[in-house]
Amino acid sequence: MNEDPEAPNYDARLKIIRSLHNGSRGPKLSDATERDWGGEPVAGHPERLSRYKTGGNIRGDHPLNLCTATLALNAFALTGESK
Numbered sequence: 001m002n003e004d005p006e007a008p009n010y011d012a013r014l015k016i017i018r019s020l021h022n023g024s025r026g027p028k029l030s031d032a033t034e035r036d037w038g039g040e041p042v043a044g045h046p047e048r049l050s051r052y053k054t055g056g057n058i059r060g061d062h063p064l065n066l067c068t069a070t071l072a073l074n075a076f077a078l079t080g081e082s083k
Contacts, residue, residue, distance in 0.1 A: 006026060007024055007025060007027075008027070009023070009026060009027050016061035016065075017061050017068065018061075020062040020064060020065070034049040034050070035049065
């Protein structure tokens with residue numbers, strides 16, 4: 001909801017969440033690396049990073065961001081508060 005100026009995850013003009021990776025540190029707007037997707041390398045498991053080589057571009061809204069709608073609905077259903 002862009003209440004934290006340090007984490008502008010939502011673009012109110014375009015009405016989208018700005019990145020697939022977002023959170024308290026804001027959206028990740030640069031291309032993702034294998035480590036962003038797979039974490040730190042694990043000895044004996046090189047596939048952990050290589051399987052993410054094609055998942056680089058995460059800017060813009062994504063269907064997974066639709067989960068935020070259920071978060072808001074659940075919060076409203078539980079509390080009755082509009083925010």
